[in-house]
Amino acid sequence: MEIENVCVIGAGVMGSGIAQLAATHRYQVNLVDINEEILKKAKASIDKNLNRFFVAKNKISNEEADNILNRIHLITNRDEAINDVQIVIEAVFEDMALKQQLLSDLDEKCDKEVIIASNTSSLCITDMAMKAKNQERIVGIHFFNPAPVMKLIELIKGKNTSNEIMDRARQFSKTLNKTVVTVNDSPGFITTRLIYVLCNEAINMKQEGIANTEDIDTAVKLAFNFPMGPLELSDLVGNDIYLHIGEYLSEKLGKNYQPSPLLHEMVKDNQIGRKTKKGFYNY
Ligand SMILES: NC(=O)c1ccc[n+]([C@@H]2O[C@H](COP(=O)([O-])OP(=O)(O)OC[C@H]3O[C@@H](n4cnc5c(N)ncnc54)[C@H](O)[C@@H]3O)[C@@H](O)[C@H]2O)c1
Numbered sequence: 001m002e003i004e005n006v007c008v009i010g011a012g013v014m015g016s017g018i019a020q021l022a023a024t025h026r027y028q029v030n031l032v033d034i035n036e037e038i039l040k041k042a043k044a045s046i047d048k049n050l051n052r053f054f055v056a057k058n059k060i061s062n063e064e065a066d067n068i069l070n071r072i073h074l075i076t077n078r079d080e081a082i083n084d085v086q087i088v089i090e091a092v093f094e095d096m097a098l099k100q101q102l103l104s105d106l107d108e109k110c111d112k113e114v115i116i117a118s119n120t121s122s123l124c125i126t127d128m129a130m131k132a133k134n135q136e137r138i139v140g141i142h143f144f145n146p147a148p149v150m151k152l153i154e155l156i157k158g159k160n161t162s163n164e165i166m167d168r169a170r171q172f173s174k175t176l177n178k179t180v181v182t183v184n185d186s187p188g189f190i191t192t193r194l195i196y197v198l199c200n201e202a203i204n205m206k207q208e209g210i211a212n213t214e215d216i217d218t219a220v221k222l223a224f225n226f227p228m229g230p231l232e233l234s235d236l237v238g239n240d241i242y243l244h245i246g247e248y249l250s251e252k253l254g255k256n257y258q259p260s261p262l263l264h265e266m267v268k269d270n271q272i273g274r275k276t277k278k279g280f281y282n283y
Helices: 013-024 036-055 062-070 096-109 163-175 191-208 213-224 230-237 239-253 261-268
Strands: 005-009 028-032 072-075 087-090 115-118 138-142 152-157 179-184
Touching: 005 013, 013 028, 013 036, 013 062, 013 072, 028 036, 036 062, 036 072, 062 072, 087 096, 096 115, 115 163, 138 163, 152 163, 163 179, 191 213, 191 230, 191 239, 191 261, 213 230, 230 239, 239 261
Parallel strands: 005 028, 005 087, 028 072, 087 115, 115 138, 152 179
Antiparallel strands: 138 152
């Protein structure tokens, strides 16, 4: 069954990026969120991104940018949005109960050939699919931010995901011009587990007074040729997000993943990073 129409649920940072990416690759996209205001804001930000990063750099024409925007349809009624699509990708908040409920609703309402995918960055697909009847069609398709630019997709095979769905999800991901890696379901997959450990260990070093913030970041950037230091990155992603990931990983994988006490303290003091203008750096 060829994919022509895509539904993306959640029009935040990731959902709007995924919608832009899919529409750029000529899919018709139904973009869903809880109200029209959020959807309009998402479309305005896609418009801005297309102009700033693609039209202004002569990568696409004005006409093509308009065509991409016209392929994105804003819909608040989820039942309407899943009508006649071949894949649904959810990008709602990172919350297990919310995603479990959403996936089971989608499973109940989507035609049986439809692929149901989650863009979770850390939660186990198997647990997330637990409440759905047809768990074989539920798969993780993990995009990176910004989705239209980043080259990688992690494709996550839940315990019950079928090989056929994996193949179809892989083919779809490749049509988006991404490099795909396959991961057997595990908390944090490859990328989130590794980047969390790096950032959390840097935060432990900072707490132990091994080096100051700037020196930890400079050492990592120059020694490993990373574009950004771990403390800068934690501020960018949000220290609250890393705390949340650390709590989940330590619950699932053991105490080696326990979030640094300094990370707890910073979140308690609202030093979340760029979002609150205060974190390891001031903004
Ligand atoms: N931000 C990142 O860098 C990043 C990268 C990869 C994956 N992810 C994952 O992508 C998902 C979304 O993250 P985000 O950063 O885009 O979040 P976000 O907060 O920017 O957006 C989430 C959106 O989901 C909407 N939403 C919530 N419940 C909904 C529902 N029931 N129906 C429709 N819409 C609903 C919200 O209104 C909001 O607009 C999370 O699972 C996150 O872990 C995030």
